[in-house]
Amino acid sequence: MSDHEYVPKSKFGKWFNDRLPLLSLASHLTDYPTPKNLNYWWTFGGILTFCLITQIVTGLTLAMHYIAHADMAFESVEHIMRDVNYGWLIRYIHSNGASMFFLAVYIHIFRSLFYGSYKSPREVIWIIGIIIYLLMMAAAFMGYVLPWGQMSFWGATVITNLFSAIPLVGEGIVTWLWGGYSVDNPTLTRFFTLHYLIPFLILGLVVLHIWALHVPGNNNPVGIDVKKPSKDTVPFHPYIVIKDGFALLMFMIVFAFFIFYTPNILGHADNYIEADPLVTPAHIVPEWYLLPFYAILRSVPDKLLGVVAMLSAILILAALPWLDTSKIRSAVFRPLYKQFYWILVADVLILGYVGAMPAEGLYLLIARVATAYYFLHFLVILPVLGLKEKTLPIPLSITESVLGGSPNLATAKNKESLNN
Amino acid sequence: MKNFLRILFLIISIGCVSFNSYSAEKIEYLKTDWSFKGLFGKFDRGALQRGYQVYTEVCSSCHSMKYLSYRNLSEKGGPEFTVEQAKAIAASFEVKDGPNADGEMFIRPGKLSDKFVMPYENVKAAQAANGGAYPPDMSVLVKARGGGANYIYSLLQGYEDPPAGVTLDDGVYYNKFMYGNKIKMANQLSDGLVEYADGTQATIEQMSKDVTTFLMWTAEPHLEARHQMGFKVIVYLIILTILVYFSMKKIWSRIETEV
Numbered sequence: 001m002s003d004h005e006y007v008p009k010s011k012f013g014k015w016f017n018d019r020l021p022l023l024s025l026a027s028h029l030t031d032y033p034t035p036k037n038l039n040y041w042w043t044f045g046g047i048l049t050f051c052l053i054t055q056i057v058t059g060l061t062l063a064m065h066y067i068a069h070a071d072m073a074f075e076s077v078e079h080i081m082r083d084v085n086y087g088w089l090i091r092y093i094h095s096n097g098a099s100m101f102f103l104a105v106y107i108h109i110f111r112s113l114f115y116g117s118y119k120s121p122r123e124v125i126w127i128i129g130i131i132i133y134l135l136m137m138a139a140a141f142m143g144y145v146l147p148w149g150q151m152s153f154w155g156a157t158v159i160t161n162l163f164s165a166i167p168l169v170g171e172g173i174v175t176w177l178w179g180g181y182s183v184d185n186p187t188l189t190r191f192f193t194l195h196y197l198i199p200f201l202i203l204g205l206v207v208l209h210i211w212a213l214h215v216p217g218n219n220n221p222v223g224i225d226v227k228k229p230s231k232d233t234v235p236f237h238p239y240i241v242i243k244d245g246f247a248l249l250m251f252m253i254v255f256a257f258f259i260f261y262t263p264n265i266l267g268h269a270d271n272y273i274e275a276d277p278l279v280t281p282a283h284i285v286p287e288w289y290l291l292p293f294y295a296i297l298r299s300v301p302d303k304l305l306g307v308v309a310m311l312s313a314i315l316i317l318a319a320l321p322w323l324d325t326s327k328i329r330s331a332v333f334r335p336l337y338k339q340f341y342w343i344l345v346a347d348v349l350i351l352g353y354v355g356a357m358p359a360e361g362l363y364l365l366i367a368r369v370a371t372a373y374y375f376l377h378f379l380v381i382l383p384v385l386g387l388k389e390k391t392l393p394i395p396l397s398i399t400e401s402v403l404g405g406s407p408n409l410a411t412a413k414n415k416e417s418l419n420n
Numbered sequence: 421m422k423n424f425l426r427i428l429f430l431i432i433s434i435g436c437v438s439f440n441s442y443s444a445e446k447i448e449y450l451k452t453d454w455s456f457k458g459l460f461g462k463f464d465r466g467a468l469q470r471g472y473q474v475y476t477e478v479c480s481s482c483h484s485m486k487y488l489s490y491r492n493l494s495e496k497g498g499p500e501f502t503v504e505q506a507k508a509i510a511a512s513f514e515v516k517d518g519p520n521a522d523g524e525m526f527i528r529p530g531k532l533s534d535k536f537v538m539p540y541e542n543v544k545a546a547q548a549a550n551g552g553a554y555p556p557d558m559s560v561l562v563k564a565r566g567g568g569a570n571y572i573y574s575l576l577q578g579y580e581d582p583p584a585g586v587t588l589d590d591g592v593y594y595n596k597f598m599y600g601n602k603i604k605m606a607n608q609l610s611d612g613l614v615e616y617a618d619g620t621q622a623t624i625e626q627m628s629k630d631v632t633t634f635l636m637w638t639a640e641p642h643l644e645a646r647h648q649m650g651f652k653v654i655v656y657l658i659i660l661t662i663l664v665y666f667s668m669k670k671i672w673s674r675i676e677t678e679v
Contacts, residue, residue: 078487081642082492239675242672243672253654257650282599
């Protein structure tokens with residue numbers, strides 16, 4: 001991978017590096033040639049790493065005080081909030097951290113969609129990313145169950161019951177998942193175990209994600225291949241490190257605002273009521289980041305088909321590198337795709353909104369239209385667009401696109417400057 | 421910087437969507453100026469102490485407060501009774517302890533380390549005494565209701581005669597702020613119900629405000645510390661962000677590209 005052979009200066013360094021090339025790895029990471037035109041949408045990879053580490057560190061601390069038992073979980077969370085030193089801070093970082101993690105991952109995913117980062121040769125990076133996203137949803141869902149509030153309990157009941165839609169073996173699978181005949185203590189303890197495990201799986205996949213990224217190198221806003229290292233690239237350190245750091249600090253300000261001033265706004269009030277299997281909440285809603293998929297689930301009248309639709313909505317993303325037939329990566333040079341991209345963004349936001357509303361009347365109608373459009377976008381619009389669309393001329397190099405001076409760039413430049 | 425405005429806009433719009441979605445059922449609650457709102461919001465010490473009095477004399481005969489201990493009453497950021505006052509308060513309650521060396525349970529005066537005494541032995545006893553309805557524990561009640569402090573404050577003042585056509589069963593009361601308007605708790609507050617030691621007029625409105633402030637504290641005992649730390653953290657982050665911004669500009673000036 002490294003573009004030049006790294007030789008440690010000290011004798012010990014050389015001795016060690018010959019046996020375990022950690023120093024070579026560090027050298028590769030700092031020197032890693034990065035396109036110099038990356039905009040701030042590219043900083044979310046670093047932000048996500050920060051989110052993951054934050055969740056793991058705060059989660060470990062919480063796990064020292066939390067008790068995974070149906071009779072004591074709620075109380076132990078209150079113990080953390082009241083009596084553990086700075087327990088309130090750690091818990092609020094962790095609970096809001098989940099939301100910030102998803103906020104960042106959605107921006108990260110939509111950045112990929114806009115700039116075509118999933119296209120050849122980056123399909124494997126993309127698919128690993130989708131697996132990470134799936135694991136994140138599983139981890140977040142199970143984490144939300146742990147405080148054993150009303151929404152924890154009923155959310156767990158609704159989601160696990162989805163598996164009962166599977167023909168023949170569905171009921172058996174649900175009983176197996178629950179460890180009993182209803183959501184109860186065995187469900188809680190296994191959710192806690194898995195909630196503890198998954199972040200480390202994610203961590204491993206993040207390493208693979210970054211490894212796979214370092215093979216072809218970063219995509220960039222212009223979406224063309226860059227020669228590395230060249231005038232088009234800068235070394236990762238210090239250029240990208242400081243830029244990511246700056247963006248991370250901006251992100252942390254927003255994060256801090258949620259933690260310190262509105263720590264419960266992204267949660268649901270019902271989750272401060274201890275779980276009661278005999279009382280069903282008026283509305284069972286998942287956390288905001290799952291709402292678009294919840295809307296898709298509910299927009300299909302048949303339970304099994306609803307579950308299939310919901311899963312397909314996520315898994316269809318994994319097929320994206322092959323569904324999108326366009327050879328041009330960046331939406332900057334795809335005027336039509338760009339418009340459909342923003343319609344898709346609006347569509348997902350609408351799905352999220354109706355996901356939080358009762359599934360009836362106008363809301364249900366909107367959910368159905370939005371669901372249909374979601375699939376239409378990936379299954380029809382993208383494949384057709386790639387074949388039909390008249391794209392703008394692309395520059396030959398990043399330097400050319402940044403500095404101008406190419407005759408075929410006249411049209412592209414204006415568009416591109418919007419995104420820099 | 422334009423990109424940041426865009427990101428910020430996106431964050432705000434997502435925030436608004438999720439926020440709106442949770443406050444879908446809008447009822448106009450009564451509002452009052454809560455001292456604990458805002459960047460520097462703190463509890464009004466007097467209101468907390470008066471609120472504790474209302475809770476003890478009115479609410480606590482039915483509503484438990486199981487996550488609080490008497491020691492909390494003298495802790496920083498709370499009603500801040502003196503330790504002596506808190507000890508006296510604790511001692512005024514009878515706590516069941518034991519078993520002692522003879523294997524007997526016994527009654528002793530409360531200590532600072534004791535949890536608030538429960539009004540009923542168990543949930544069933546509470547239901548039996550209240551026409552089948554369980555008076556919810558009040559420790560996190562403010563956070564457990566969608567409208568938060570405004571909701572509790574309104575509910576306490578929301579009792580009125582049912583409109584024509586609404587029939588109420590025995591033990592059910594009409595409250596305009598209750599979900600479905602039917603509540604199993606009778607109106608508890610009346611002007612002059614408690615006698616405040618500090619001479620404050622005990623109007624229904626005043627008592628509602630005081631006890632709601634108290635309940636906000638019981639739900640968020642570290643609210644003041646949170647606000648104070650939050651301000652420092654955000655100021656620190658902003659200063660650091662500015663410094664890093666200029667460092668970044670300096671470093672990137674070696675390259676002809678704009679950051």
